[in-house]
Amino acid sequence: MTDPLLSTTDITVRFGGVVAANAISVSVAAGETLGIVGPNGSGKSTLLNAISGLVPASGRLFIDGREVALGNPQRIRRAGILRAFQTPQCFDALTVLENALLTVPDRRHNGLLGASLLRPAMIGRERARWRRAMSVLARVGLDTLADAYGPALTYGQRRRLELARCLAGEPRVMLLDEPSAGLNESETREFADLLASLRSPALGLVIVDHKIQFLNRLCDRIVVLELGRVIAEGTPSEIWRDPRVVAAYLGGSSHA
Amino acid sequence: MTDHTASRNTAPSVYRRRAWLSTAVFGLAVAVVGPLLATGAVAAHLINLWLIYSLAAVGFYLIYGVAGRFSFCHTFMMMLGAYTSAWLAARPAPTLLSLAAAVVVVAGVATIFALATSRATHFYFAIATLGLTELGIIIFRHWHAFTGPDGVRNNIDYPEFFGVTLRSNREIFWLLLVVLVLGILGVVMVERSPMRREAIAARDLPAVAATAGLPATKIQTQLFVMGSAYGALAGALYGHWQGFVSTASFGLDVAIGIFLMVVLGGSQSVWGAVIGAGFYVLVPEILSQFTRLQTLLYGALLVLILIVFPRGFLGLASDAVALARRAGRAARARDAVGVEEVRK
Numbered sequence: 001m002t003d004p005l006l007s008t009t010d011i012t013v014r015f016g017g018v019v020a021a022n023a024i025s026v027s028v029a030a031g032e033t034l035g036i037v038g039p040n041g042s043g044k045s046t047l048l049n050a051i052s053g054l055v056p057a058s059g060r061l062f063i064d065g066r067e068v069a070l071g072n073p074q075r076i077r078r079a080g081i082l083r084a085f086q087t088p089q090c091f092d093a094l095t096v097l098e099n100a101l102l103t104v105p106d107r108r109h110n111g112l113l114g115a116s117l118l119r120p121a122m123i124g125r126e127r128a129r130w131r132r133a134m135s136v137l138a139r140v141g142l143d144t145l146a147d148a149y150g151p152a153l154t155y156g157q158r159r160r161l162e163l164a165r166c167l168a169g170e171p172r173v174m175l176l177d178e179p180s181a182g183l184n185e186s187e188t189r190e191f192a193d194l195l196a197s198l199r200s201p202a203l204g205l206v207i208v209d210h211k212i213q214f215l216n217r218l219c220d221r222i223v224v225l226e227l228g229r230v231i232a233e234g235t236p237s238e239i240w241r242d243p244r245v246v247a248a249y250l251g252g253s254s255h256a
Numbered sequence: 257m258t259d260h261t262a263s264r265n266t267a268p269s270v271y272r273r274r275a276w277l278s279t280a281v282f283g284l285a286v287a288v289v290g291p292l293l294a295t296g297a298v299a300a301h302l303i304n305l306w307l308i309y310s311l312a313a314v315g316f317y318l319i320y321g322v323a324g325r326f327s328f329c330h331t332f333m334m335m336l337g338a339y340t341s342a343w344l345a346a347r348p349a350p351t352l353l354s355l356a357a358a359v360v361v362v363a364g365v366a367t368i369f370a371l372a373t374s375r376a377t378h379f380y381f382a383i384a385t386l387g388l389t390e391l392g393i394i395i396f397r398h399w400h401a402f403t404g405p406d407g408v409r410n411n412i413d414y415p416e417f418f419g420v421t422l423r424s425n426r427e428i429f430w431l432l433l434v435v436l437v438l439g440i441l442g443v444v445m446v447e448r449s450p451m452r453r454e455a456i457a458a459r460d461l462p463a464v465a466a467t468a469g470l471p472a473t474k475i476q477t478q479l480f481v482m483g484s485a486y487g488a489l490a491g492a493l494y495g496h497w498q499g500f501v502s503t504a505s506f507g508l509d510v511a512i513g514i515f516l517m518v519v520l521g522g523s524q525s526v527w528g529a530v531i532g533a534g535f536y537v538l539v540p541e542i543l544s545q546f547t548r549l550q551t552l553l554y555g556a557l558l559v560l561i562l563i564v565f566p567r568g569f570l571g572l573a574s575d576a577v578a579l580a581r582r583a584g585r586a587a588r589a590r591d592a593v594g595v596e597e598v599r600k
């Protein structure tokens with residue numbers, strides 16, 4: 001494959017004396033879906049937090065071969081990385097539509113001038129943004145709830161809203177932290193269908209999750225972490241046969 | 257599906273509220289009722305004070321209610337605005353120019369302060385604003401050339417526009433009402449723009465807002481400067497109305513009072529600030545007949561209100577509306593079931 005869409009080299013995150021991520025290098029190609037698994041505390045969420053700039057990290061991050069400084073969430077987002085959180089993070093004081101509008105890339109006339117003197121220009125841009133956000137909401141099945149507020153949504157709908165917030169930002173790479181957590185079996189299947197429908201040749205998808213069926217269905221490749229290190233990498237069918245993975249993932253007993 | 261989405265109004269609900277109309281109705285209502293209520297000197301004074309505090313509180317609503325910044329320097333901005341306008345008016349300069357200068361000077365100071373403290377969050381920012389206010393009081397008390405002996409400036413000119421001087425409470429009422437209505441329209445403009453949602457996002461979940469690419473510092477600075485400018489205008493108008501200003505005019509009691517107005521009224525809407533200001537002006541006046549118990553009663557009332565209506569008067573009102581709607585829906589659902597049963 002050609003240049004990866006996103007790649008990291010030696011991402012290391014320390015919390016005091018604890019090395020939560022130890023020289024992790026991963027890459028995602030355009031159109032590819034990468035799964036990241038590992039036991040609790042293996043550094044999966046820490047890796048996503050480092051890539052999205054939320055925790056101080058050392059190492060390097062490249063998007064399309066160009067380096068992006070770590071530790072600056074805004075610049076990382078501008079480079080095209082958008083993310084969802086393990087517990088869905090929705091802005092409850094805003095409507096569903098407003099939540100989706102937050103990431104729309106065109107931010108011209110969004111300040112005080114646009115609100116006052118350049119109002120006609122701002123409204124013109126807003127109309128385009130509203131349409132864009134509504135079409136994304138339709139894609140995740142929340143368009144009929146556009147005026148609802150966060151607290152009125154179910155857990156599954158909050159997940160979809162987070163996904164809509166990412167999609168409205170025209171992501172190049174989306175990072176999803178345990179998207180199936182808190183969903184029941186049928187909801188998980190529906191969410192997997194939704195994610196599968198989002199696949200496109202331009203989009204890279206990184207999914208951290210625990211549910212093996214869910215990942216096998218969606219991922220082209222899976223990276224296994226243990227204690228902050230990459231211990232295995234390969235296609236879903238390869239990975240689950242790897243004895244190190246079995247040992248790490250099933251909690252130490254490698255007799256299986 | 258596409259037809260359905262294309263045909264529905266895609267504007268967020270905040271753009272569909274009738275905010276321009278509400279502001280106009282408010283202005284007209286006060287224009288009609290205000291002069292009727294201003295039967296005596298005390299009543300006229302209280303109404304004007306309410307308008308000025310409302311303007312200051314509307315500005316503070318932008319800072320605290322929308323941007324979520326705990327600021328204790330709103331009274332400093334009011335003082336700075338009052339002194340600037342008074343100083344310039346004594347040059348002499350036209351009132352319009354003095355007021356504009358007060359706004360510009362305060363906006364400049366607020367911008368510098370906001371940028372200098374942009375990394376201070378929550379209570380660190382609050383402490384910095386408290387420091388600014390203390391520092392300001394010391395400077396105002398000693399910089400006699402700008403403020404006056406011991407920070408007391410007397411004989412500030414009455415507001416004069418195009419040869420018309422406004423002297424009485426009743427005349428100044430109109431000036432204050434026009435400025436307040438324009439001020440509320442300014443807030444409506446901000447709320448019907450992307451600024452509101454982005455400020456709320458940066459306020460409620462800063463980390464998530466950052467991963468969405470929102471420039472929190474820029475948004476919060478703009479709202480802080482705009483809100484402070486409202487404070488400047490309120491302070492300057494107070495000076496021209498009362499004819500004097502001192503560091504005691506906007507002391508700690510007013511600083512806490514501004515907070516109270518926004519919180520008591522309901523910090524989720526600009527109207528909360530206006531209602532809260534009314535409470536702040538009116539209730540101590542009503543309680544003053546209980547001379548010795550006044551402070552005790554006032555304190556007890558505040559505690560009671562914040563326990564019973566944690567989201568302010570407006571929160572209570574919106575809860576009541578929601579309750580009524582739910583009751584209505586339940587009743588309709590019952591009727592529908594009744595119809596079904598009859599059909600069977």
